[in-house]
Amino acid sequence: MVVSSSDSGTYAPLFSPEFQRDPYPTYRHYLAGSSLQPLEVRAGYWLLFGYEPCTRVIRDNRLSSHRPASALIAVGSDALAEFRRFGPSHASLAADARRPTPYGT
Numbered sequence: 001m002v003v004s005s006s007d008s009g010t011y012a013p014l015f016s017p018e019f020q021r022d023p024y025p026t027y028r029h030y031l032a033g034s035s036l037q038p039l040e041v042r043a044g045y046w047l048l049f050g051y052e053p054c055t056r057v058i059r060d061n062r063l064s065s066h067r068p069a070s071a072l073i074a075v076g077s078d079a080l081a082e083f084r085r086f087g088p089s090h091a092s093l094a095a096d097a098r099r100p101t102p103y104g105t
Contacts, residue, residue, distance in 0.1 A: 013041055 011029040012018030019026050030037060035053040039045040048054055057063060 014039070014047075015041065 009025060011026040014026060030047065030049050035048060035050045037047050039047050048057060
């Protein structure tokens, strides 16, 4: 399923097979619009786009980062189970982030 938009051309819906094959037209579509947009495939959920708006939200102490993974990932339960089974743990990602690189920290 491909959705057409007069503002930014043709793009695939988020998380669709077309999006997974080539996400960049969809990214361009969303980045061309407002920073805050409703998630079309899930009522009541919103997406935030752009470095500056995301940075402001991340640094806002009134917002919590304690959410279940299912609230952050708009995919089916089968895909979420696969992610939990094979995805890296937060601890291993944090350890990788602290590991020195040849280019500095």
